[in-house]
Amino acid sequence: MRRRDFLLRGVAAGAGLLASPGLHPQDSAGSDSPGIPIIISTWGFGKAANLEALEILKAGGSVLDAVERGVMTAEANPAISTVGYGGYPNREGEVELDAAICEGKTRDGGAVCALTGFRHPVQ
Incomplete structure (x- = not known):
């Protein structure tokens, strides 16, 4: 399987999970x-x-913000x-970067694949 296909399927699967209301974790208020x-x-x-x-x-x-800054x-x-602009280039000699991030409380998320010319795709 090509890397791009793998990433696109992963993003689609993640979006499906985020859209499934029955799969959201319960509020942990009151836990130990x-x-x-x-x-x-x-x-x-x-x-x-x-x-x-x-x-x-x-x-x-x-x-x-902490996760974004760490990434x-x-x-x-x-x-x-293996991550970032130190990564290996593709066959055309360009370094392609991918990123995904999710906010836990709202379940909002975003992802990008195969970006070139960006130092921090997680932004």
Whole structure:
């Protein structure tokens, strides 16, 4: 399967889930959660992104702003070859960037695929 087809199917599946009212998580008000932010990354290079996101939260920023800023940190690092402008070019020699983001409370989201000429597609 081509990368572009995979991404488009993933976005379509995500949009379907967001539009399904029966699948939304219940409000967690009243849970035993202490409300401490937990920020995780799959890869080691995500640590800088996590720290940047945590600073946004400490300053009173929204979770959405924290996630966006964290992603932008990874996108801006040329040493990372799997995300952002440090990524490998396509067969035409252009680096294509993809991004998706979702706001948890409203379930609003957006995604872009195969962008060229943008430093931060998550914006």
